[in-house]
Amino acid sequence: xxxxxxxxxxxxxxxxxxxxxxxxxxxxxxLDIIARxxxxxxxxxxxxxxTKAEADKLKQQHEKFLAEWEKEKEDAQVRLMAELAAMRExxxxxxxxxxxxxxxxxKVLDERAKREFERRMEEQGIAQGIAxxxxxxxxxxxxxxxxxxxxxxxEDLHGLSKENKRVITEAxxxxxxxxxxxxxxxxxxxxxxxxxHHLSDVAGRMLPIEFxxxxxxxxxxxxxxxxxxxxxxxxxxxxxFSGSLQHATAGSQ
Amino acid sequence: xxxxxxxxxxxxxxxxxxxxxxxGIMLFLGVFCWxxxxxxxxxxxxxxxxxxxxxxxxxxxxxxxxxxxAQQMMPFIGTLWIYIVIANLVGIVPELHSPxxxxxxxxxxxxxxxxxxxxxxxxxxxxRYLKHYLSPSPILLPFHLIxxxxxxxxxxxxxxxxxxxxxxxALLVLFVAGLLVPVPVLMLHIVEALVQxxxxxxxxxxxxxxxMQSQQNEKGASL
Numbered sequence: 001x002x003x004x005x006x007x008x009x010x011x012x013x014x015x016x017x018x019x020x021x022x023x024x025x026x027x028x029x030x031l032d033i034i035a036r037x038x039x040x041x042x043x044x045x046x047x048x049x050x051t052k053a054e055a056d057k058l059k060q061q062h063e064k065f066l067a068e069w070e071k072e073k074e075d076a077q078v079r080l081m082a083e084l085a086a087m088r089e090x091x092x093x094x095x096x097x098x099x100x101x102x103x104x105x106x107k108v109l110d111e112r113a114k115r116e117f118e119r120r121m122e123e124q125g126i127a128q129g130i131a132x133x134x135x136x137x138x139x140x141x142x143x144x145x146x147x148x149x150x151x152x153x154x155e156d157l158h159g160l161s162k163e164n165k166r167v168i169t170e171a172x173x174x175x176x177x178x179x180x181x182x183x184x185x186x187x188x189x190x191x192x193x194x195x196x197h198h199l200s201d202v203a204g205r206m207l208p209i210e211f212x213x214x215x216x217x218x219x220x221x222x223x224x225x226x227x228x229x230x231x232x233x234x235x236x237x238x239x240x241f242s243g244s245l246q247h248a249t250a251g252s253q
Numbered sequence: 254x255x256x257x258x259x260x261x262x263x264x265x266x267x268x269x270x271x272x273x274x275x276x277g278i279m280l281f282l283g284v285f286c287w288x289x290x291x292x293x294x295x296x297x298x299x300x301x302x303x304x305x306x307x308x309x310x311x312x313x314x315x316x317x318x319x320x321x322x323a324q325q326m327m328p329f330i331g332t333l334w335i336y337i338v339i340a341n342l343v344g345i346v347p348e349l350h351s352p353x354x355x356x357x358x359x360x361x362x363x364x365x366x367x368x369x370x371x372x373x374x375x376x377x378x379x380x381r382y383l384k385h386y387l388s389p390s391p392i393l394l395p396f397h398l399i400x401x402x403x404x405x406x407x408x409x410x411x412x413x414x415x416x417x418x419x420x421x422x423a424l425l426v427l428f429v430a431g432l433l434v435p436v437p438v439l440m441l442h443i444v445e446a447l448v449q450x451x452x453x454x455x456x457x458x459x460x461x462x463x464x465m466q467s468q469q470n471e472k473g474a475s476l
Binding site: 002003004005006007008009010011012014015016017018019021022023025026027029030031032033034036037040 | 265266267268269271272275276278279282283286287289290293294295297301304305308309312324327328329331332335336352355356357358360361362364365
């Protein structure tokens with residue numbers, strides 16, 4: 001248990017040197033690396049917090065966008081429904097208009113078809129009536145009937161107005177004009193002379209007259225004076241009668 | 254207990270085997286720490302993890318006793334713990350003796366603790382640090398001075414006595430009982446080495462922390 005001053009002093013120096021050694025080769029490097037690690041951890045934590053904050057912010061933005069989008073979607077749906085309803089109303093109105101127009105057109109067409117049918121029926125009736133009458137007159141045609149028509153012809157020639165006579169006189173002013181007289185039955189000599197006399201009276205001068213027999217007239221006469229044609233026969237009367245009926249039917253429709 | 258053998262003389266100083274052992278410990282610690290801390294990384298290996306654990310343990314122990322002064326006190330207190338542990342355990346190695354089993358060594362460490370108490374006290378509190386010797390009454394100044402001396406002597410003698418007695422017991426058991434019988438004593442040596450190192454370092458820490466916070470203690474007492 002001796003006390004050695006040299007060992008005592010050297011031990012103090014040794015310990016101070018050991019403090020320096022450990023401070024420079026142990027404490028400082030280890031504390032530095034620990035501090036760096038802590039700084040790294042804190043930085044990572046700070047980055048994580050920042051990232052979390054950014055993520056929260058992005059999440060809020062995303063939720064905000066979702067809410068806005070949802071609202072826009074609902075608005076768009078409402079607008080779309082309104083547009084669809086309006087479009088449907090328009091289409092329905094157009095369809096109703098077309099239906100009404102089509103119904104009107106159909107009604108007009110039906111009316112027209114009906115009128116056309118009625119007109120055809122009337123024409124057919126008139127034609128059948130005319131045919132029947134023609135057939136009846138053809139069977140009733142005889143020299144006696146023609147004699148009666150001859151009397152009516154003479155009466156009509158006598159009854160011509162001055163104006164008609166003047167027009168006929170002007171029409172017979174053509175040189176070398178020949179009057180053509182057609183009858184359903186042959187005329188005897190007396191009637192030819194009598195008729196020549198009356199026609200010359202109407203024309204105002206003596207004209208050559210050619211007498212012809214035309215059974216198509218059924219009964220009666222047809223006199224051609226230039227551009228004038230005088231009808232006094234059943235065929236033309238029936239034609240006039242048929243034309244008048246058709247004209248009257250067309251006028252009523 | 255064997256006397257320290259003088260190996261050689263360096264001028265007026267007789268270099269004993271104890272000093273040589275201390276140099277060996279310093280060389281071992283210096284080389285080990287240099288090698289271990291050459292390539293530190295943020296992803297530590299086993300050795301770095303062990304060293305970081307030891308440093309953090311020391312830092313937390315100091316922080317628990319003297320909050321806010323861990324960085325300042327760590328080189329001194331930490332070196333005390335590390336050196337005394339190694340020095341105590343060296344005695345287990347055959348043909349080597351624990352430097353702490355020598356009173357000159359423990360006295361040197363105790364004197365360093367004594368000086369460091371005043372160094373840290375004046376460094377942190379200024380000259381006002383000395384006022385605590387007059388607290389609570391100047392009459393107690395002699396007792397404060399006696400306390401300073403006796404606790405320093407107690408530090409030196411406690412460590413010296415424990416380590417010296419451990420080696421002596423192991424030697425006696427080896428002489429009396431045979432080759433393998435001292436093994437449990439050697440295991441006790443390991444535990445005792447750790448406990449004595451902890452006690453010495455913790456007492457030094459308490460003394461230094463008390464000096465650094467002497468003014469605060471006085472303010473707290475006056476309040």
